[in-house]
Amino acid sequence: MPRPVEEKPASEGLAQHPPGPPPTTRFAPSPTGYMHLGHAYSALVSWRVARETGGRFYLRIEDIERRRCRPTFEQAIYQDLAWLGIDWDGPVRRQSEHLASYTEALEELSRLGAIYPCFCIDAEVRAEIKRAGAAPHGSEGPHYPGTCRDLGRQEQNRRIRAGKAHALRIDVRKAGTLAGPLTWTDRKAGRVEADVLAVGDVIMAGRDVATSYHLAVTLDDHHQGVTLVTRGWDLFGATHLHRVLQALLGLRTPIYHHHPMITDPNGLRLAKRNRAVTLRGLRNARKSPEDVRRMIGLE
Numbered sequence: 001m002p003r004p005v006e007e008k009p010a011s012e013g014l015a016q017h018p019p020g021p022p023p024t025t026r027f028a029p030s031p032t033g034y035m036h037l038g039h040a041y042s043a044l045v046s047w048r049v050a051r052e053t054g055g056r057f058y059l060r061i062e063d064i065e066r067r068r069c070r071p072t073f074e075q076a077i078y079q080d081l082a083w084l085g086i087d088w089d090g091p092v093r094r095q096s097e098h099l100a101s102y103t104e105a106l107e108e109l110s111r112l113g114a115i116y117p118c119f120c121i122d123a124e125v126r127a128e129i130k131r132a133g134a135a136p137h138g139s140e141g142p143h144y145p146g147t148c149r150d151l152g153r154q155e156q157n158r159r160i161r162a163g164k165a166h167a168l169r170i171d172v173r174k175a176g177t178l179a180g181p182l183t184w185t186d187r188k189a190g191r192v193e194a195d196v197l198a199v200g201d202v203i204m205a206g207r208d209v210a211t212s213y214h215l216a217v218t219l220d221d222h223h224q225g226v227t228l229v230t231r232g233w234d235l236f237g238a239t240h241l242h243r244v245l246q247a248l249l250g251l252r253t254p255i256y257h258h259h260p261m262i263t264d265p266n267g268l269r270l271a272k273r274n275r276a277v278t279l280r281g282l283r284n285a286r287k288s289p290e291d292v293r294r295m296i297g298l299e
């Protein structure tokens with residue numbers, strides 16, 4: 001059985017919300033598998049904050065990773081959330097329907113000189129491109145060494161004209177310099193200085209990947225007017241990059257609540273690939289939504 005988390009329910013975060021309009025929160029699952037207890041936790045924390053304050057709660061389907069997304073999983077998200085008693089405001093935003101806005105942002109980053117084409121095609125880079133559409137839960141391995149960073153405009157153009165396949169990477173040094181010193185706020189960690197160098201020159205788009213998770217999530221939170229991003233602690237590091245993207249693209253900066261992860265009895269993060277306890281598995285085993293809430297410490 002999963003370990004209950006130590007954190008108190010959403011009302012704890014509620015007390016810390018700054019004065020002003022009630023928050024707009026969101027839950028942004030990817031339809032690449034059935035939702036498990038970790039998703040239930042994230043969705044409930046976010047939904048409760050909105051409902052307890054008269055704020056808004058949006059649902060976003062993060063389906064840019066076409067290779068792994070399935071309509072069955074998307075339907076299951078709607079059913080599982082409804083079973084948990086979670087409702088959402090306004091229409092659901094599906095990322096696959098907004099590809100033009102990501103392309104526009106990539107053009108702007110390119111105009112600023114904050115991204116560069118990377119022509120590397122070794123196995124490591126190919127794997128990196130493949131997973132660029134997904135949120136980086138956990139370590140992403142060593143940073144890209146910057147092989148293509150300083151090729152120069154002429155050489156870049158020559159290779160592009162020659163039809164060489166390439167991906168687009170953020171130049172974190174350049175992006176950090178352009179943006180200047182930045183901070184962001186996490187409800188637990190408080191004021192955090194954005195350290196974009198810690199993220200490395202990650203992929204922003206590539207073959208078969210119209211946009212990376214990082215770019216899509218940052219733009220969508222802005223477009224949906226999200227003021228409180230509630231998501232797992234494992235994405236804390238990614239927020240440094242999201243903050244810099246906000247500065248470069250003129251987007252609003254929400255407050256963040258990186259909540260603890262639900263783990264299995266061995267302390268490992270629940271993940272779809274581990275065949276973690278899915279909500280539908282629990283439902284089939286005749287567990288109730290109340291049972292689920294109890295299991296994750298949110299009764």
Ligand code: GLU
Nearest residue numbers: 028029030062135217231
């Ligand atoms: N689609 C991402 C996931 O399922 C969402 C991460 C986020 O909330 O920023 O992990």
